[in-house]
Amino acid sequence: MTDQAQLEAVLAQVDAGLDQSLERLFSLLRIKSISTDPAYAAECQKAADWIAGELNGLGFDASARPTPGHPVVVAHGPAQAGPHVLFYAHYDVQPVDPLNLWHSDPFDPQIKEDAAGRKIIVARGASDDKGQMLTFIEACRAWKSATGSLPLRVSLMLEGEEESGGKNLPPFMRENVEELKADIALVCDTDMWDRQTPSITTMLRGLVADEIVITAANKDLHSGMFGNAARNPNQVLAEIIASLRAPDGSVTLKGFYDDVAEISPELKAQWQSLGFDEKAFLGEAGLSLPAGEQSRSVLEMLWSRPTCEINGMVGGYTGDGFKTVIPSKASAKISFRLVSGMDPKKIRAAFRAHVEEMIPADCQVEFIPHGGSPAITVPSDGEFLRKALDGLSAEWGKQAVITGSGGSIPVAGDFKSILGLDTLLIGFAHVDDQIHSPNEKYDLESFHRGIRSWVHVLAALAK
Structure with a gap:
């Protein structure tokens, strides 16, 4: 079977198995893994055990490792030729208060339609970060089902305290440096640029x-x-x-x-080509005048200043x-x-x-x-970045873009300082997903095509 035929078989498996993938996501969403509340410690352990069980079923060597807080799930696929990727996500979720503002039980996932007629998955953790995490795991499942193996070596490290400070993860990483060594880290906890344009975040403040x-x-x-x-x-x-x-x-x-440092002219030109509406962005918050350095665009203020x-x-x-x-x-x-x-x-x-x-x-x-x-910047000319952009573009039929983020994701800094790894931040969420808020949602398309996207990305990285 040619590489292209193999890829098409895996993508077909994703499409055919979407209902089963949703059933697994719903099972995980029903677990009340609220990390900040000690009353839910058993639920966090249950979520970690559930994930480890699923990964073991896919042929990974997986376990829920104890920490002074909630467990860290670590899983390793078989050693094989090619690059070694380390995937990170988190299985813990935010509290659901105020409960009276939810339109349905936050731990009883539902598929609904939004005002635009799009199908959405509504539940706490649907977007942040269980839905995003499962896009990667289900992509691995499709590779195994269709071909019997993964196209490269894959390890996973899945945290249970991201929403409550994550203080136990850096010591865990330092204690397990040799085991966690890889060539590149992958994180699925970010947004697309817009609903049809995938992106990779290469700058975190x-x-x-x-x-x-x-x-x-x-x-x-x-x-x-x-x-x-x-x-x-x-x-x-x-x-x-x-x-x-x-x-x-x-x-x-x-x-x-x-x-x-100033961003490169090439990156600045790409940001200018994104069609970002500064007035609309501020207008949604009831504002009209940018308050930062007046010589800079709003995207520069948000991402690179x-x-x-x-x-x-x-x-x-x-x-x-x-x-x-x-x-x-x-x-x-x-x-x-x-x-x-x-x-x-x-x-x-x-x-x-x-x-x-x-x-x-x-x-x-x-x-x-x-x-x-510290801030994190991934070199814009890196081989892994280029391949991942190609993989995303192949799925969405549109050139994937490089973006920055005004926020901070401390684990990306830990990957660099502790493990010496650059990080590719690839996510399929949208700005209207209402993470941390009542009625959190994840578009069904984000889940489905997120799985397909990871299939493409893994294939591209393996080349």
């Missing part, structure tokens, strides 16, 4: 999060008796926050842009009515999204130095760190 607490007087003060004479930490905090950005939208920290955002501010009396008080303390939570080349430690130090320079002599500041991770 890193993150630095810091909380500052400013203390002035040793107790709250009456604003009539102490006003003007006493320092107000709300005023100090407001001045610090206002100083973080210049009028043109740029961040003012010393050295903030020192390690920020670093940010500074104030995520929360607290100080003084915030209850009903009015209280004329000068508070003793004021605090803010501030985060920075980083791009490739930026050092989280350097940015945290620059921020703290900036704040300390503005603290009056009779005030104190406390810094509370809330995590940090």
Whole structure:
């Protein structure tokens, strides 16, 4: 059988077995694997065991490995010639609150129609990330059913704590470095560019999060008796926050842009060709004016430029009515999204130095760190990326595109720092999937053609 005939046989198997693939997805969706709530620990274990059982049935050597939290499922296919891929996804889900906003039981998956008449799978985890995870596993199943083997060596590492911080995964990876070695990591936890254009995300921003607490007087003060004479930490905090950005939208920290590289002209041209509607994007949020660096497009602001955002501010009396008080303390939570080349430690130090320079002599500041991770960029001329783009394009009949993401997926950084692996982020979700919200959904087409897409990608990577 030729390579093309073999590929067509596997794709035919996907189509013929779609109903059975959906039955397996629904079985997994019924498991209430809410990782952040200890009451559902047994359900997380049940989900891990279910996945390990399915993978063992496909000929993988699979097991649910214990951690101080929820299990990590690790599976290895037979050793064979060609590249070795390590696939990552997560089987845990977000809580379902508020339950009264769901139109059906979040753990009783349903196939419904949306307003446009498209068939959708509605359940918690349908898109994030059980549906996405099963697209890859079902592609492996189709390869095994149609040909008796996979086209390359495949390993899987499936996490149970992504939605609750994932703190136990990096130590697990460090303890099992030799076992988890591969040539490229694959992650299915991202979106398509649009409903007919597949994409590979090659840029993820890193993150630095810091909380500052400013203390002035040793107790709250009456604003009539102490006003003007006493320092107000709300005023100090407001001045610090206002100083973080210049009028043109740029961040003012010393050295903030020192390690920020420009994207290539070719990538910039591709982004310009995507037809992104900046006005519509902001309009959906009730806004109209881009707030970042004014010399940049909105896609550049979102994907390739670093940010500074104030995520929360607290100080003084915030209850009903009015209280004329000068508070003793004021605090803010501030985060920075980083791009490739930026050092989280350097940015945290620059921020703290900036704040300390503005603290009056009779005030104190406390810094509370809330995590940090570097940005990730996959070389745009890499062989694995090129092959994966070809595989996706073959399924969708349209050139797959390279995109960035304004968000952060820490596991991609862990793959690079711990295992030395680049990551291809290939997903089939859509921006309207309502992940983390009531009535989460995954398009039936995303599930079906997601399976077919992975069949193509695995074949392309094996060449």
